[in-house]
Amino acid sequence: MNLCGTNFTLTLAFIMIIVRPLEGNEHVGKLSPKFERWMHSIRGEYxxxxxxxxxNSADLSKQDLQNLLRNFxxxxxxxxTTSAILNVIDYNHQSNRNQIRKLWExxxxxxxxxxxxxxxxxxxxxYYEVTKNSSYKLLLHLRQIPSAQPTLVKMLLTNYFAEMEFFHIMFSEIIDEVLEYTQNTLLSIQNTFTYYADIQRFILENWNLKSNISCIKEYMEFLKPCSAKVFRCATDTKLDVVFDVFAMTELTSKYIMHQLEFRIQRLFNCFYFGNYEIRCKFxxxxxxxFEILFNSIEDLEIYYDIKTKNGRVSALRLRRHSNSNIEEDTTGLRVYNNCLPRDFPQSEMSNSLINCFNTIQKY
Structure with a gap:
């Protein structure tokens, strides 16, 4: 009996030693209803x-455009080409229609x-708009910390939230730059391709191309360099820049979102488990x-500057550490619309090709 009593006493004492440190933690075991609601609201994926x-949708659209234009x-x-037709001795009307169909295609x-x-x-x-909104929503998650905190902690939180808001502003600025460049470039490509297709469709519908093989051949030979020139002018290097910057932005934004998510969870752990001096040193x-996050968007901005060749020095660090006013060159963002010469296509056609059409109308 004495041995059993001794073991029971030692076991009880051991339990008390384990439990006692938790009694001093006001955030464990005695959570207020408001704090409990906050605890449950921020658990999970942010x-x-x-x-x-x-x-994913934007990435698929990018791949569709790349695949479509890759082997144009x-x-x-x-x-x-009409080489196959020219090698056929008995040229027939069916072959003629096939070549006309290629012009429509x-x-x-x-x-x-x-x-x-x-x-x-x-x-x-x-994608770019949702990226900015997601950054803001994560900022709101951070602001869900209960207000009933010691004065010193409130001051630290105020500074932390201010840094987070400043980061969101800087992140949104570079996203807006990328968005503007992307939209201008793609709009220019869309307008150029549509205008060129409209001209070709207008010619086929209204100019009445003669059906003899020599005229069809000459018109096709005319269209090959013209179409290639329009394609190169519209896409040039700008489209590759759009693809590259999109991929870099995609990579950077995913990293930033996970970093912000980590900070939310860490802040939650800090206030849930208490011990501010140990858990809340950040x-x-x-x-x-936030230095690692600012470095990420600065790298993105430098990458964007190099790719677009605007001749700008990355302004992020200057905006962050000085009050200098920086005027940015936006000439690289202008829509270019000079892929087709004036009075195209008549101005580019030879007299013999013009004679291949029965009715020439100005587009």
């Missing part, structure tokens, strides 16, 4: 599901390319805590 949905010049040479391709470019413009705009230097 990044909005919409962010991933629109990102090669296919142009294959489709707009050329305009259809430019219409389709314009539509796919427009789809990517829409989906990428949605609040004492908010600027240092």
């Amino acid at each position: 990044i909005p599901l919409e962010f991933f949905n629109v990102m 010049l090669e296919n142009l040479q294959k489709n707009l 050329l305009s259809d391709f430019f219409y389709l390319s314009a539509d796919v470019a427009n789809a990517f413009a829409h989906d990428s705009q949605m 609040l004492q230097n908010a600027e240092h805590d």
Whole structure:
């Protein structure tokens, strides 16, 4: 009996030693109803599901446009050729119709390319806008901390939230720059492709191309370099820049969202488990805590500056550490619309080709 009593006493004492440190933690075991509601409201995934949905949609639209345009010049040479016809001794009307069909398909391709470019413009705009909104929603999550905190903690939280808001402003600025460049470039491509397709469709419908093989051949030979020139002018390097910057923004934004999500959970743990001096040290230097995030968007801005070749020095660090007024060059964002010469196509046609049409009307 004495042995059993001794064991019971030691066990009880051991339990008391384990439990006693928790008694001093006011946030464990005795949570206020308001704090409990906050605790349950912020558990789980914080990044909005919409962010991933629109990102996937924009990525698919980008791939569609890339796949459509990837082998355009090669296919142009294959489709707009009459060499097979010229090798046929008994040329027939069916072959003639096949070649005319290729001319219609050329305009259809430019219409389709314009539509796919427009789809990517829409989906990428949605992605960039949702990215900014998601950053703001995560900021609101951080602000759900209960207000009943010690005065010193309130001051630290105020500084932390201010740093978070400043980060959101800087992040939104670079996203707006990327969005503007993307929309201008894709709008220019869409307008150029549509205008060129409209001209080709107008010619086929109203100019009455003669059906002899020499005229069909000459018109096809005319369209090959013209179509290639329009394609190169409209896409040039700007479209590749749009693709590259989109991929870099996608990578950076996913990293930033997960970093913000981590900070929400860490802040939750800080106030749930208490021990501010140990668990909440990051609040004492908010600027240092957000340094990795500011570095990420600065890298994105530098990448964007290099790709667009605007000749601008990254302004993020200057905006952050000085009050200098920086005027940014926006000439690189202008819509270019000089891919087609004035009075096209008559101004580019030879006299022999003009004679291949029965009725020439100005577009």
